[in-house]
Amino acid sequence: MTRTATSPDTAPALATASLPEQTPPDDFVARRWLESLARAGGRWPQLAILCALLSTFVLLAQAWAIAHLAQGVAIDRVGLEALWPAIAVLAVSLSLRGALSGLRGYAGTRASQSIRRRLRERLLERFAELGPLWVRRQHRASLANRVWDQVESLHSYYADFRPQTRLAGLIPLLLLLVVFPLNWAAGLILAVTAPLVPIFMILVGIAARKRSEEQFQEMDRMGRHFMDLLTGLKTLKLFGAARRGPQVEAVSHAFRKRTMRVLRLAFLSSTVLEFFTAVSIALLAVYLGFHFLGHLQFGTWGDSPLDLETALFILVLAPEFYQPLRELGVHYHAKAEAEAAATDLAPILGNSPLADRENTEIDGTVAATHQETSVASSHLGLQHLTLEDIAVRYPSQYPDSTPALGPLSLHINAGEHIAITGASGSGKSTLLNLLLGFVSASDGLLSLNGHPLSHGLPAGMITWVGQDTVILSGTLADNLRIAHPHANDCELEDALGNADLLEWLHSLPDGLATRLGEGGQPLSGGQARRLSLARAFLHDAPLVLLDEPTASLDAESEARVITALKRLGENRTLLLLTHRPELLPLCQRLLRLDDGRLVEDRPLDDTATRGES
CATH class of the missing domain: 1.20.1560.10 (ABC transporter type 1, transmembrane domain)
Structure with missing residues (x-):
């Protein structure tokens, strides 16, 4: 399954166990x-x-x-x-x-x-x-x-x-x-x-x-x-x-x-x-x-x-x-x-x-397919996403051990902006890996618009933006087109503009043909993060998953990323993993996980947001 934008989050400790012996053909x-x-x-x-x-x-x-x-x-x-x-x-x-x-x-x-x-x-x-x-x-x-x-x-x-x-x-x-x-x-x-x-x-x-x-x-x-x-x-x-x-x-x-x-x-x-x-x-x-x-x-x-x-x-x-x-x-x-x-x-x-x-x-890890379900072809929009008594166990876990995630029930409506918080190991990464299709649920049901999904959401409906931006050794256009291979130059410039990178683009010696990566044009941390957001704009999926998108950024870069996130959230559903109170005003709802379970699910209004701050 093709996931856009950047590298994924750090895998949970349970996932670092070695593979069991596989029977050779x-x-x-x-x-x-x-x-x-x-x-x-x-x-x-x-x-x-x-x-x-x-x-x-x-x-x-x-x-x-x-x-x-x-x-x-x-x-x-x-x-x-x-x-x-x-x-x-x-x-x-x-x-x-x-x-x-x-x-x-x-x-x-x-x-x-x-x-x-x-x-x-x-x-x-x-x-x-x-x-x-x-x-x-x-x-x-x-x-x-x-x-x-x-x-x-x-x-x-x-x-x-x-x-x-x-x-x-x-x-x-x-x-x-x-x-x-x-x-x-x-x-x-x-x-x-x-x-x-x-x-x-x-x-x-x-x-x-x-x-x-x-x-x-x-x-x-x-x-x-x-x-x-x-x-x-x-x-x-x-x-x-x-x-x-x-x-x-x-x-x-x-x-x-x-x-x-x-x-x-x-x-x-x-x-x-x-x-x-x-x-x-x-x-x-x-x-x-x-x-x-x-x-x-x-x-x-x-x-x-x-x-x-x-x-x-x-x-x-x-x-x-x-x-x-x-x-x-x-x-x-x-x-x-x-x-x-x-x-x-x-x-x-x-x-x-x-x-x-x-x-x-x-070894318990499911590869995504083009033929995920009929949902991918007949229901391209995201109306609602439902998790019913979902439980996820990694292959290294015993069948009767406590799952890494769940049992968890959750209902997400189209257009919602949800902040997901929790300590390290609370199940946040596992939840996103489940939605991305990198792990499968051992129990429960994941459904999109009322249609069951077996291996995460279809690739065209989801965009992933992680903490580390992968920069390919190629031109700026090449780095953007990994999210949309057939995008024209105008579409690339629009995506850069939405990510607050248009001024930076005009300053480059060769514009979209400027080489990045090894031996090419260097990028600051904020520019790299906004480049991943530009990819998300190009992919134009209805559901966007973000993992600490402002981590390790200075105040000015963080403000520019937040401005780009506001544009990205228009007419899209956002799931935002964060510990930063500055990002909470982007969201209307807060979920807190602890030990793989949902322990808090409440709306975020202005008062609540100030309280979190």
């Missing part, structure tokens, strides 16, 4: 997940396979040219002019195969790039859907490992292994169809020895899969360890414990050992495949040699003898017959790495990783 589910992701590769995988098949047809011409040249020079003793056609065919076929091989590699790389780019986009979208509450419970190193290392590990799978699985069946079958009519014994040798390669490849691959999973886990642990050291470096230095060289060395050494185990298995698989391929080709060469010596007089069709040109043609094709199987074995470790990555990513993205949105619950 089995091998079949991981393979199906990887296949469903392959759709993002477009037509590039088919082009890679087509190039390989065309290269095989060109190989037939190349093998004929080599065999014809050997027959002409060694047996027929013909002149050079008679050999020129074969020489030309050989030169052209070598050039064509090189070009087709390069095009195949390019197509495989493009397919892999497209898939990995789409997967990274989907992962980031998914993190946004799950919300900051879920993200904050994950270690930053784990999130980075998923987005970068695990996605990157899929490159060889989609660029090399997956196309090779098709070619490993098609190319040997095509060559068998060519060899069998020439000599059935040679074809039989190829057909019988070919299964040895995939059998031993699978045996080695089983161990490689386990090693790859261990390597990902060790990489995750190493990343966490290093990130924790960097984060706590000031504290470690303060207590004289900054020297952590032996610990870092031990963690790095453990990761290096696991990496070498994976590499040993990869080299072992290549060695095994090369051995069986060499033995098979040698067996075919021995048969052909003994056939010419007269010791083995079988294998030909009819009474026609086997000549040197046919034998060389078969012998040249033999290594290419095993080559697809050998390449499959070389890239088999890519399959193990991809399945290990899928085991970790599938529980986050679901069984359909490319789905735009899913109703998926991960």
Whole structure:
């Protein structure tokens, strides 16, 4: 679910507990997940396979040219002019195969790039859907490992292994169809020895899969360890414990050992495949040699003898017959790495990783959907919002423990401006997380205009403005359009004017094209806060949630933000988390929470407001 404006509030302490163990998908589910992701590769995988098949047809011409040249020079003793056609065919076929091989590699790389780019986009979208509450419970190193290392590990799978699985069946079958009519014994040798390669490849691959999973886990642990050291470096230095060289060395050494185990298995698989391929080709060469010596007089069709040109043609094709199987074995470790990555990513993205949105619950955290309910499409206005005996428990809580929020009943009418107060841990953040859809109610009913909601309010009906404004590294227009991607410049200027930033806009060197963020135009705390309000004006949702919008501001900046809030509250419903008495005149109603329960609900008139002050 897309939430506008700024970063969310600090998650409650209960939400910082680690995730429970998730059941990893089995091998079949991981393979199906990887296949469903392959759709993002477009037509590039088919082009890679087509190039390989065309290269095989060109190989037939190349093998004929080599065999014809050997027959002409060694047996027929013909002149050079008679050999020129074969020489030309050989030169052209070598050039064509090189070009087709390069095009195949390019197509495989493009397919892999497209898939990995789409997967990274989907992962980031998914993190946004799950919300900051879920993200904050994950270690930053784990999130980075998923987005970068695990996605990157899929490159060889989609660029090399997956196309090779098709070619490993098609190319040997095509060559068998060519060899069998020439000599059935040679074809039989190829057909019988070919299964040895995939059998031993699978045996080695089983161990490689386990090693790859261990390597990902060790990489995750190493990343966490290093990130924790960097984060706590000031504290470690303060207590004289900054020297952590032996610990870092031990963690790095453990990761290096696991990496070498994976590499040993990869080299072992290549060695095994090369051995069986060499033995098979040698067996075919021995048969052909003994056939010419007269010791083995079988294998030909009819009474026609086997000549040197046919034998060389078969012998040249033999290594290419095993080559697809050998390449499959070389890239088999890519399959193990991809399945290990899928085991970790599938529980986050679901069984359909490319789905735009899913109703998926991960560890009790519900992701919002475009298909929230029919309310989102048929009741765009906010008439009233009702919470009936709502209770929220975080996943770390026991089912019979006191809920973080509730039981709570509350009725909010359109256009109301409500101040929500309470001590830290009283349930204010949980209430907003419930409305935003970042947590789901364990009991009770949340309804909008009389229609039940299961996962918070629809994205188009709610705007969130927190204490910290997220400034993107981009132009001012880019920073505003995250709230309304299709807004024109006039709409952007109107939003800035409503947020009391029009004078600041006119002072910028490039106006809306001025770059903000790292290396760009700096913003004061008050300007950043009003920029988040400008985003709220652009989003134009009927319900606005605000968390201490004037916190840490000086008196002048606070006054300007309050003026902008008054404009924002016109024809909108406001829920305002605050401890500041200066904000109470904006509201008509005060709610006070304590220990997750509503302990006070009263109107705010001028007298009451002065009393609060």
